[in-house]
Amino acid sequence: MRLKDKVAIITGAANGIGFAAAKRFIEEGSKVVLADFDEVSGEEKAASLRDQGDAIFVKVDVSNRESVDRMVQSTLDRFGKVDILINNAGITRDAMLHKMSQEDFQSVLNVNLTGVFNCTQAVVPYLVENGGGKIISTSSVSGVYGNVGQTNYAAAKAAIVGMTKTWAKELGRKGINVNAVAPGFTETGMVAKVPEKVIEQMKSVIPLQRLGKPEDIANAYLYLASDESNYVNGTVLHVDGGIMM
Secondary structure, three states, X not given: OOOOOOEXXXXXXXXXXXXXXXHHHHHXXXXXXXXXXXXXXXXXXXXXXXXXXXXXXXXXXXXXXXXXXXXXXXXXXXXXXOOEEEEOOOOOOOEOXXXXXXXXXXXXXXXXXXXXXXXXXXXXXXXXXXXXXXXXXXXXXXHHHOOOOEHHHHXXXXXXXXXXXXXXXHHHHHOEEEEEEEEXXXXXXHHHOOOHHHHHHHHHOOOOOOXXXXXXXXXXXXXXXOHHHOOOOOOEEEEOOOOOO
């Protein structure tokens, strides 16, 4: 088992990529905290994993530092340590620049960017105390190449790349590896809202001719969380089927 006895916090774990990651981590021996704002789905998903391993749900608003601190404390109370943080929580509020409201711009930054800062800063002291750990944050191809109608989302995801590289330099000497994953178009609730015609257009420009599956991204998280990536630091792993090369 690649994560035996490790303790992982996965934000945005009630659905989609986050839940796929929680399931994959449990299979590899990790104890998992499914952290999400969606209490109903989160409790249900955590319960569904308990026949395979040790999983708990903690409600969190990653944009609120007090809520994040409570999430970390709940993890420590249950498991006594934290080894891995997956900053996966995110939202979209898409609109063209001239139609995007200030509220929608800020709300995406609050969750997708400030949330990553809050969770990482809250967890780092305990990783240092443990002598090291892994931090993986979710960027996006939109943050690297831009995407029409996603000023707010692209801005947040681009900033995650910068923070990842900065933290890799700051925390590497403390035994903490900091990396990011940049998913392409993936079969999640966000993409499910996209018209079928647009989905087919997406597939046509992806060399692998399909959208990603949540498990594809979860496997990337697993690699970066495992000992196999111990000399990988400050990188952004693209999991996008080759859409941008």
